[in-house]
Amino acid sequence: MHAKIFKPTEDKAxxxxxxxxxxxxxxxxxxxxxxxxxxxxxEKPYKPRQAMQSLVVxxxxxxxxxxxxxxxxxxxxxxxxRLASMK
Numbered sequence: 675m676h677a678k679i680f681k682p683t684e685d686k687a688x689x690x691x692x693x694x695x696x697x698x699x700x701x702x703x704x705x706x707x708x709x710x711x712x713x714x715x716x717e718k719p720y721k722p723r724q725a726m727q728s729l730v731v732x733x734x735x736x737x738x739x740x741x742x743x744x745x746x747x748x749x750x751x752x753x754x755x756r757l758a759s760m761k
Contacts, residue, residue, distance in 0.1 A: 680704075707748040 680703060683689055689705040715734050718727040 709748070709750045710753065711750065712753045 683705050688707050689703065711734070713734055714731050716729055716731055718729055720727050
């Protein structure tokens with residue numbers, strides 16, 4: 675399934691992506707013209723007192739530059755400005 679994103683699209687088809695931690699790795703995927711960045715990420719920090727990990731949702735770092743439009747014209751939709759104003 676993961677290799678499918680790197681395959682070329684059919685004629686007149688567009689690729690879009692929901693930004694995850696992958697957006698911080700600066701991997702460029704040809705054909706991605708739309709990117710939706712929700713501004714949140716799931717992490718599994720280790721809690722030494724409980725000797726366990728738990729899944730938590732935290733705000734993204736500011737490092738995400740977005741990959742939509744790196745190779746061709748594209749658009750990025752950032753959702754976290756709105757989230758920040760809701761706090």
